Amino acid sequence: MVESLFGMAQMGVLGGILLVLIRADRDVIRARRGYLCLKIGVMLVLFGAFMNMAGTLSLFTRATDRHPIDLYFFLEQGVGYTGGFTLLGIGLWFWLSSFHVAESSLEHLDDEVHSLGREKAGLTRVIEREIRQRKTVEAELLRLREHWLTMYKDAPIPIMRGSSGRLPIEWNSAFAEMLGYASLQEMVELARKSGGPHSIWQYRIDAEELFAGLQVERPILGYETRLVSKDGAPLWVRMDCMTTSDAEGGRLFYCFADDVTDRRIATKSLAHNERKLRAIMDAMPVGLVLLDEKTREIVDVNTPILSMTGFTRKKLIGQVCCDFLCKGDASVCLSLDEDDGRDFMSGECDLLMADGSSLPVLQSVSRVMVDNGPCLLEAFVDISEQKRLEHLKEDVDRIVAHDLKAPILGMINACNVLLMDEEIVQGDLREILKTIEQQGRKVLRMAGMAMTVYKMEAGTYEHTPTPVNFMMVVTNVLAELQDVAASLEVTVDVDSGDERTTSHHGLHVLGQEMLYESMFANLLKNAIEASPRKGTVTVDVGECDAGIVRLCIRNAGVIPLEIRETFFEKYVTSGKVTGTGLGTYSARLVVKTVGGDIQVNTSDTENQTSVVVTVPCA
Incomplete structure (x- = not known):
């Protein structure tokens, strides 16, 4: 009985140990094989104890008595205790060795912990540095944003910004000022009360067209639209818009505005003036x-x-x-x-x-x-009609000149014939006939020169130069103007340096006799009329030198200041009741035609005027 109780107590203890081992199995990390051997060993020892207690049962005893082998002993001692304690030993061996491994693992784990600590410290420093840098960047971004907002709000250029397809739309102060508002808040409040940002447009369709164009990622340049100012007046505004993406994947737009109302008015006025100018030009x-x-x-x-x-x-x-x-x-x-x-x-x-x-x-x-x-x-x-009239005038002048030449030549020839009879024609009658002859020659020259001067003006005169006895021209002109000089009490003094004034084979120049007579007569008559009474006009005829002959006509008095620069121009005259301003003009035309030059010099200090003419020698 006592043995049975002892066996049951032994089994209870071993069962408790096995139960503890089974419950602690989930917490065992190291030496799992040793721990398994310990559990099996305890189970076998428990089996041996069970067989020891079961040996007291008669049924088992009778069953075993029939066999020659002592099965009880084999199961209890061989399988139970021997196998159990063997496995317990093996398990303890693995278990004890695991403590050494655990110590090494703990040392290695400590090293890893220290290494991880160092890495943690390094990563902590890196993270702290990155956090500081991020804070710096965020502070800089915040500063830049504030700076940008300040620039946006205070920019002198009107700016409108917003998100495509979403409200609200923002404006800066310059935009509100462009529309005539005292402040941005006033404009925003009025826009809110009037139904939103579309209220600043004169026509809503213009705003919808602009916002529709801002849905795509492309700039809109030079878009002109009509806004409404504070006082209700229409305002033409040019907008240059650009779009970009925001952090949420939406579309942001910025529109830079410019008031082009004055430009459009000026353009319209310019177009009107261009049409007016075109009408005037066409008329x-x-x-x-x-x-x-x-x-x-x-x-x-x-x-x-x-x-x-x-x-x-x-x-x-x-x-x-x-x-x-x-x-x-x-x-x-x-x-x-x-x-x-x-x-x-x-x-x-x-x-x-x-x-x-x-x-x-x-x-x-x-x-x-x-x-x-x-x-x-x-x-x-x-000027086709003028040309036709000029040709007609030319024909008339030519006909008149031709018709006048015949009676004038007849009159001159008649005078010459009468003057040939020196016995009958004497005294005053002879002087009268000479005067008639001279005036006839003058009229003949004037009739010929009228058409010649016109051709020289038009550039159509064909000059055919021939040798001309210049001293004979001087003699004839002096004879024609003798009465004019006498009536004005002016003396004409010819200085040629020799006796060529009476020689018919004196100084010769290239040109036409009629042209030289007209030129010299106009210049000498002009000098006689400009001289004071009892004055002297000096005519200086030089010799042929270097292919030219120099003629100088001097008289007392000066040219009026107002005509000095235009002395040789057409219709320029001063102080003459019957003056036409054609004498010096005709003289210059003749000189230029024959290839010479003419100049005038007047001196207030010497009170003298001189006209210098150079013409080519024959």
Whole structure:
């Protein structure tokens, strides 16, 4: 009985140990094999104890008595205790060795912990540095944002910004000022009460069109729209817009505005003025052609030039004027070169017409600036009727001159015939006949010179020089003007340096006798009339030197100051009741025609005027 109780107590203890081992199994990390051997060993010892207690049962005993082998002993001692304690030993061996391994693992773990600590410290420093850098960057971004906001709000350029498809839309102070608001808050409040940002547009469709264009990622440049100012007046504004992406993937837009109301008004006014100018130009009776100064290409024309030539505007624009309208004659327009210094000149030319014929015109060329570029403005006046009248006048003058020559020559010849009879024609009668002859010659010369001067002015006179006895010209003119000088009590003194004044074979010059007589008579008469009473006019005729002859006519008195610069120009006269201003003008034409030169010098200190003429020797 006692043995049975002891066996049961032993089994209870071993069962408790096994239960503890089983429950602690989940917490065992190291030496799992040793721990397994310990559990099996305890189970086998428990089995041996069970077999020891079971040996007391008669059923088991009877069963075992039939066999020669002592099964009880084998199961209890061999399998239970021997196997159990063997496994317990093995388990303890593994278990004890695991403590050494655990110590090594703990040392290695300590090293890893220290290493991880160092890495942690390093990472902590890196993280702290990155945190500091991030804080610095965030502070800089915040500063830049505040700076940008300040620039945006205080920018002198009106700016509108917002998100595409979303409200609200923001403006800066310059935008509100552009629309006439006292402050941005006033504009925002009024826009909010009026139904949103579309209220600042005159037409909502304009705002919707702009916002629709901002949905895509492309800039909108030069978009002009109509806004409404505070006082309700329409305002034309040009907007240049750009879009970008925000952090949430949306579309941000910035629009930079510019008030172009004045420009549009000026553009409209300019267009109106251009139409007015075009109407005026087309109504002018003058053909106008605008050329590019460098290329001489036709830039624009008016309607009269089209009517004059028969060309169309499309045919003329882009053509080179000198090759198309002027038949290759560039004598007028090409003379206005950049180095010339002149801004205007005119002349006659023939204008080519569409049918191949030519039209005589008066062409004027002036330098103008168009669109900041140098241009030439050519004006063409139809002078075909004037040319016809000039030809008619020329024919009439030629007929009159021809018809006058015959009776004048008859009168001169009659006087010469009467003067040949010295016995009958004497005294005053002889002087009268000489005067009639001289005046006849003068009228004959004047009739011939009328047409000649006109041709010289027009540049059509054909000069055929012949040797002319210049001293004979001087003698004849002195005889013609003798009565004029006597009536004004002026003495004419001829200084030739020798006796050539009476020689019929004296000094000879190249030209035509009629031209020299007209030139010398005009200059000498002008000097006689300008001299004071009892004054002296000196005529100095030089010798032929270096192919030229020098003639100098001096008289007392000076040329009036107001005509000194224009002394040889047409219709310039002063102090003469019957003066026409054609004498000196005609004299200069003659001198230039024969290839000479003429100058005038007047001295206030010496109270003297001299006219110097140089002509070619024969």
